[in-house]
Amino acid sequence: MSSGEPLLKVQDLGMDFGGLKAVRGLDLEVRAGEIVALIGPNGAGKTTFFNCLTGIYPPSAGEIVLNRPGQPPRRLNGLKPNRITECGLARTFQNIRLFPEMTVIENVMIGCHCRHRAGILGAILRPSAVRREERIIVEGSYRILAELGLAELADLAAKNLPYGLQRYLEIGRALATEPVILLLDEPAAGLNITETAALDACILRLREQRGLAIVLIEHDMRLVMRLSDRIYVMDHGELIASGAPAEIRANPAVIAAYLGEDDAA
């Protein structure tokens, strides 16, 4: 991958809940266009890490710095979630969190909001600039749906989409915020083998076409090994290993902590 400063640099990150240290001393880097997987047993602190990155929890210690090319470095810890999204991080959830009562296209349009600003007066008085902006949002949202094969379902209520497609819609909504880094929390959970293969192709296509860096939390080892450029392994809130897929597969500490418990993996 490209040299120079990494796109995202996490240093010595810590997150305590009272006495419980959910994440300790975590160092992690993501470079532009890279697919990075974060694996580890349940309760290892992977989702907590995502919550720190996206501002849901303010980290108790450490630094999170985003280095977008051509922009000054931006310290993300302490920012509110909506600011972090504006900086270019977007995520999906392990348990899908769409707006169930809204239509498919509206779910995507919501994601576009942070890139287009029109105040309350604009919404009511609707000068032509506001109308033009809304048209751009609608067109952009349809493009994203088309990219994910959801265009024909645009007017369906999100809750009526089949489960597998809800995953794609969640990805589409995240894309609508125009991220540079996409965080996927167990995207393959609940998908069958065919669907997982399609997801593979989709993730690779997102990297190719949009130049996205992707951070992936996933339990499906085949998917992780196939897609990732690098893998970080967490256990009990700490990093126990990191490296290329082949190194991770051979790492005894990882096998003991994680793979060893499940031969099928």
Added chain:
Amino acid sequence: MTYFLELFFSGLTRGSIYALIALGYTMVYGSIGLINFAHGEIYMIGAFTALIAASVLSGWGLNPVLVLVLSALAAMIWAAAYGVTVERIAYRPLRQAPRLSPLISAIGMSMVLQNFVLLAQTPDFVPFPSLIPKFAFLAPYRDILGSSGLVILVTTAVAMLLLIFLIKGTKLGCAMRAVAQDKEMALLLGIDVDRVISATFAIGSVLAGLGGVLIASHIGQINFAIGFLAGIKAFTAAVLGGVGSVPGAVLGGLILGWTESFATGYVSSDYEDVFAFVLLVLILIFRPSGLLGRRVNRKV
């Protein structure tokens, strides 16, 4: 038959005002789960703002219709300013607090506003100028529907259509629905949730302010306490329709208006409020989520 129609239209007029105020309750409840007990006071402040604006503007010798329109605008803007400020100082700091705290804060805010107007204005009823012209074409139907009644019906209908368009058809409305469904997710998608909540309060308050002007011109007098009963009635309407549901607020308002009107007309005007609140009790017993409210099965 004439008598029935008279009661029907008086119930419709009254009901549309209840609906206008109930919309503010229901929208705020939908977005932050709070019953905003100060909402009736916003309505009262709208009426007073219109009175002050109308006195000043009439003094300049403007045409009464123009005076009415301008003072209604002033009332709506000023009511919105109050609504947003109340949210900012009394509810936003308590967003993470237990549910009871903002509720108590709301009741406190209601008292503050009532007593503020009591001190700043007067404890007595003050006359509100009659600014609505008498429409000649309504003269044959005078017993059924008066000019002010017609103005109320048309204005509330237009306001509600605009609101539906705002919620269904604009970016802001889209954000409001998203915030109502999942605040944390909305935040993660880059929506400034605080701003959207402020906008929700502003819109609800504009509607309440408009209701204040309309009722003041209809009845012809106002005082500092009119917000209390109107607030409770509109709250009843919101619960009747299903609090949180926008069409529910309108339906609830109309049903309440008709109940009161027919009860007054066919039974006795002394029992007007009794019927309204008996209706509330019955709804709470047999359909606690309201007529159009969704039965809540929320994941915890």
